[in-house]
Amino acid sequence: MNLVVAGATGRTGSEVVAEACRRGHDVSGVARSADDVGDVRVSPAGELPDLLEDADALVDFTVPEASREHAARAADAGVPYVVGTTGFDDEGIADLREAGEATPVLKAANFARGVRALLEVVQAGVAALPDYDVELTETHHSGKRDAPSGTANTILDVVDDARDAALDRTYGREGEHERDDDEVGVHIRRAGNVRGEHEVLLAGNDEVLSLSHRAESRRVFAAGAVGQNPAAPTDPRLPFPCPRR
Ligand SMILES: NC(=O)c1ccc[n+]([C@@H]2O[C@H](COP(=O)([O-])OP(=O)(O)OC[C@H]3O[C@@H](n4cnc5c(N)ncnc54)[C@H](OP(=O)(O)O)[C@@H]3O)[C@@H](O)[C@H]2O)c1
Incomplete structure (x- = not known):
């Protein structure tokens, strides 16, 4: 071609x-x-x-x-x-x-195959654990312009879809604020030459489920x-x- x-x-x-x-x-x-x-x-x-x-x-x-x-x-x-x-x-x-x-x-x-799979696993995990807190962390190289990453936004859409709700996206936290049940925390890091890392944390019931993907090269x-x-x-x-x- x-x-x-x-x-x-x-x-x-x-x-x-x-x-x-x-x-x-x-x-x-x-x-x-x-x-x-x-x-x-x-x-x-x-x-x-x-x-x-x-x-x-x-x-x-x-x-x-x-x-x-x-x-x-x-x-x-x-x-x-x-x-x-x-x-x-x-x-x-x-x-x-x-x-x-x-x-x-x-x-x-x-376009990573692993991220396509991650989206499916996140959908299943969030749907199976409807009362668990969801937090998302993404890390990229210091030259990245947009934040959150496009992948993070896609993951957040999948979380909303699995919960059948538009969760309140809370970007970082500072000061005194108790976590609401209908919020999803979004944490963004920019450093060095990191190709792209995304982690979804599901926590509740005295346990934590962590779903993550890391690109090792572009x-x-x-x-x-x-x-x-x-x-x-x-x-x-x-x-x-x-x-x-
Ligand atoms: N979908 C995915 O799987 C995936 C994966 C990785 C990155 N991305 C995305 O891909 C995009 C590029 O990321 P990157 O890290 O490769 O960026 P980058 O290293 O900064 O490269 C940007 C490229 O775009 C060109 N460019 C910039 N402004 C332009 C303009 N006005 N007209 C024409 N060309 C222009 C640059 O040309 P010059 O060098 O001449 O300025 C350069 O070749 C970002 O949006 C990033 O989030 C997507």
Whole structure:
């Protein structure tokens, strides 16, 4: 396939470029600045319409304001759009939905397979323990812009769904305040180069159930974004960066 990666110079986008190369795709990139990733050509974002002319898909890990534009360009070109960017406001989500009227749009706050499984386990755990307190902690690298993470927001939605209620999201705690039954605590840490950690704590009845996920490299997000097909070639010995063919 001919893949265009938006945010190709970024922490995650560069992993997507590498993973797509390992799987034998033709890859080109766009970013705010033109700064090639090894042998993979990265063009300024303004050149995206030209690149989409013969693209099979656009994969995007940038920032919400750029992704809204990228979604519109993918829709114009009728190119399937895979977006991992997080931190969209309601208008941004509406733009993605609008793009989805014209072309397939796949949005996920977290492309790790383990996180998909975590969401199912959280749903089951919260539903099985309806009277237990729920607290969520997430940790990411110091360069992350949005807080809570998109994954944390997705987990909180799953908790609400399992409780069939909109729990009061309490962000950190300070001072004197007794915990209410209908609140869920949300604790956010930003430090170093942590790829992404999420822990859901369920506590009550003299016991604690802890459900957690930790990404050990950004390759897990890249692999999810370009497809988990185990039959796809993923030989880690293939050179990176790979030349554009
Ligand atoms: N869904 C998932 O599984 C998942 C996993 C990890 C991260 N994410 C999300 O992916 C996004 C990127 O994270 P990151 O850590 O990779 O960020 P990053 O390292 O800061 O990279 C951002 C990339 O976006 C480009 N960019 C920034 N502003 C732009 C603009 N206005 N127009 C075009 N390109 C622009 C940057 O280009 P320049 O270098 O030229 O500025 C860079 O290539 C975040 O929203 C993050 O939460 C999602």
